[in-house]
Amino acid sequence: MNILIVGGEQNAYYLIKSLKAKGHEVVAVNHEHDQCQMLADKYGIKTICGNGSNANTLQEAHAEKMDAVIALYKQDAANLIVSELAKKQFNVKYTFAIVNDPKNAELFQGFGVDKCVNATLSFIELIEQQAIAGSIKKYLPAEDCKVMIFDVLLTEKSPAANKKLWEIGFPPQSIITCILRGEEIILPQGNTILMAGDKVVIISSSQSREQTIALLTGEHKK
Amino acid sequence: MKLFNREKHENIIIAGCGNFGTKIASVFAAKNDNVTIIDIKEQSLPAIANAYNYYAIEGDATDLDTLEYAGIKTADLLIAATNDDNTNIMIAKIAKEYYRVNQVITRIEDTSKEAAYNKTGIIAICPLDLSLNELQHILIKEKELIK
Numbered sequence: 081m082n083i084l085i086v087g088g089e090q091n092a093y094y095l096i097k098s099l100k101a102k103g104h105e106v107v108a109v110n111h112e113h114d115q116c117q118m119l120a121d122k123y124g125i126k127t128i129c130g131n132g133s134n135a136n137t138l139q140e141a142h143a144e145k146m147d148a149v150i151a152l153y154k155q156d157a158a159n160l161i162v163s164e165l166a167k168k169q170f171n172v173k174y175t176f177a178i179v180n181d182p183k184n185a186e187l188f189q190g191f192g193v194d195k196c197v198n199a200t201l202s203f204i205e206l207i208e209q210q211a212i213a214g215s216i217k218k219y220l221p222a223e224d225c226k227v228m229i230f231d232v233l234l235t236e237k238s239p240a241a242n243k244k245l246w247e248i249g250f251p252p253q254s255i256i257t258c259i260l261r262g263e264e265i266i267l268p269q270g271n272t273i274l275m276a277g278d279k280v281v282i283i284s285s286s287q288s289r290e291q292t293i294a295l296l297t298g299e300h301k302k
Numbered sequence: 303m304k305l306f307n308r309e310k311h312e313n314i315i316i317a318g319c320g321n322f323g324t325k326i327a328s329v330f331a332a333k334n335d336n337v338t339i340i341d342i343k344e345q346s347l348p349a350i351a352n353a354y355n356y357y358a359i360e361g362d363a364t365d366l367d368t369l370e371y372a373g374i375k376t377a378d379l380l381i382a383a384t385n386d387d388n389t390n391i392m393i394a395k396i397a398k399e400y401y402r403v404n405q406v407i408t409r410i411e412d413t414s415k416e417a418a419y420n421k422t423g424i425i426a427i428c429p430l431d432l433s434l435n436e437l438q439h440i441l442i443k444e445k446e447l448i449k
């Protein structure tokens with residue numbers, strides 16, 4: 081892919097290095113002349129010295145030939161403008177931006193940004209996983225964390241043990257997809273009885289996740 | 303100075319109070335509109351807040367919480383008047399596309415960014431373009447006088 085990286089400091093080097101290693105064509109825009117020189121010397125890529133939120137600079141970088149544009153500025157507003165210009169003026173297929181304020185992640189995706197990367201949100205997700213990880217093994221967020229796939233191990237203390245599924249009363253946005261009991265795989269029905277030692281695989285919306293886990297394990301998030 | 307002809311008292315938010323924002327705020331406040339000004343620097347606010355009759359909020363106008371506190375949900379007009387183009391466009395886009403504010407005006411220095419806000423109903427004012435137009439008018443008039 082042809083990828084344009086706009087702005088960024090230390091993170092730009094590592095990104096360029098990894099993308100080059102994977103065989104992508106990378107062009108970088110940076111407002112500091114020294115950085116441009118260094119990137120060009122070190123990685124042999126084309127660099128353009130200028131302000132990436134200016135359409136003329138993007139034009140110079142041939143943004144219209146890019147498959148993806150990544151905006152790494154410290155300012156959320158600048159990243160938004162880079163993405164908007166890339167999308168609307170240069171018809172770039174994918175736009176990615178770093179955002180600092182978690183609220184902006186959702187907001188920007190409503191505008192011209194395809195995917196936002198937010199360090200704060202990632203940390204919060206990590207911490208939440210840790211906090212509820214007592215009986216949960218795997219945890220796979222899909223669709224921007226709106227849907228989660230995870231499994232829960234039932235213990236003797238579990239309030240759901242020895243109950244039929246319909247008795248437990250799961251929230252509407254969660255479903256047990258299968259039950260692993262020893263070597264056996266059980267596709268659940270309403271009258272399937274859960275037992276201690278069962279591993280239960282669940283698909284759930286992020287809102288219903290905690291309620292589902294509480295029903296199965298009796299553990300509440302601290 | 304009478305700049306605008308509006309009957310009803312409107313809810314107006316002005317983001318950024320440098321010279322431009324302050325002047326506009328004073329014009330609207332003088333005709334008893336409900337003016338709220340937002341600036342990220344506290345020291346920009348008190349001097350004008352004492353001089354005119356309006357609300358002043360210290361905060362980041364690209365932050366949804368700040369905008370909601372300033373009453374963006376009931377605003378009739380928002381003017382983005384900070385000294386940074388990117389910030390102005392972001393504020394204007396939030397106001398127009400997220401909160402559906404009726405009239406949104408933004409100040410722009412660099413018109414190359416047009417693609418980021420055109421076709422959205424945001425009105426952009428570019429001081430440089432306006433000055434150039436005015437200059438041309440003056441020069442044309444001067445020429446006619448000489449004839």
